[in-house]
Amino acid sequence: MDTQSVMVEKQKPVSGTSRKREKSEQTLAAIVAAAMHLTAKHGLQNLALGDIARQLGISKSGVFVRVGSLEALQLLVVDECERQFRDLVLIPTLSEKPGLPQIDAVVRLWIAHGGSMKALLGAHYESQAGEDVSELGRRLQSGMTNWRKRLEGLVAHALKLGQLRVDTDPGQFVFEIFGLMLGYLYDTRIAQDPRHQARALSAYYRTRSTYVSFGGGGL
Numbered sequence: 001m002d003t004q005s006v007m008v009e010k011q012k013p014v015s016g017t018s019r020k021r022e023k024s025e026q027t028l029a030a031i032v033a034a035a036m037h038l039t040a041k042h043g044l045q046n047l048a049l050g051d052i053a054r055q056l057g058i059s060k061s062g063v064f065v066r067v068g069s070l071e072a073l074q075l076l077v078v079d080e081c082e083r084q085f086r087d088l089v090l091i092p093t094l095s096e097k098p099g100l101p102q103i104d105a106v107v108r109l110w111i112a113h114g115g116s117m118k119a120l121l122g123a124h125y126e127s128q129a130g131e132d133v134s135e136l137g138r139r140l141q142s143g144m145t146n147w148r149k150r151l152e153g154l155v156a157h158a159l160k161l162g163q164l165r166v167d168t169d170p171g172q173f174v175f176e177i178f179g180l181m182l183g184y185l186y187d188t189r190i191a192q193d194p195r196h197q198a199r200a201l202s203a204y205y206r207t208r209s210t211y212v213s214f215g216g217g218g219l
Contacts, residue, residue, distance in 0.1 A: 024066065027058075028067070030056055031056065031066060032077065034191060035076070036075050036077060037076055038055070048086065050066055056166040071134065075136060075139060078140065078143065082143065086111075088113045092105070099161040100164070103155065110181065111184060111197055114181065114188070138154065153170075155173050166213070167210050180207065183200070183203070
């Protein structure tokens with residue numbers, strides 16, 4: 001028996017179960033993508049299985065079978081948003097100089113991607129967690145808290161490098177960044193101001209200027 005015959009003999013046909021699993025995974029991916037699109041338009045809390053079914057041209061029960069519940073789908077959306085936020089905003093800034101240059105890069109990318117809802121984490125949590133004790137509410141609250149702590153860590157490092165005034169409160173600086181980002185998202189989704197990105201960047205650098213030390217810490 002030659003080598004080619006052995007290879008052909010060893011090849012196993014794709015089973016019906018494998019094909020069904022692959023199709024199911026593709027359908028789930030399409031459901032999550034549709035959910036992301038609808039979330040961008042209407043918000044996470046207004047997501048509905050029926051709307052997704054209509055957009056994909058499948059039955060509502062078909063959506064339910066694959067996601068289990070509306071909250072489960074919302075959690076999948078949060079997972080995807082966090083992945084995109086990490087890939088689009090966090091990872092690209094790791095190569096920046098530490099301190100303010102890294103903070104600047106994070107804010108620039110956050111503004112660039114936040115409006116299109118590709119980066120839901122942080123700015124678009126819209127204070128929905130509040131008194132919500134559901135798993136989704138806890139997840140949103142945890143995500144926002146972790147993101148604020150990460151930013152505070154970057155600000156604290158910039159302070160340590162001497163790039164910020166010695167009386168800088170990292171929590172206050174981050175609070176102001178979050179405040180301007182909420183205003184930015186309002187203009188993006190409600191007012192639809194075509195200058196929203198430029199306004200947000202201007203607001204950030206105006207806020208930043210009140211914290212930068214005169215020495216600059218090597219900036």
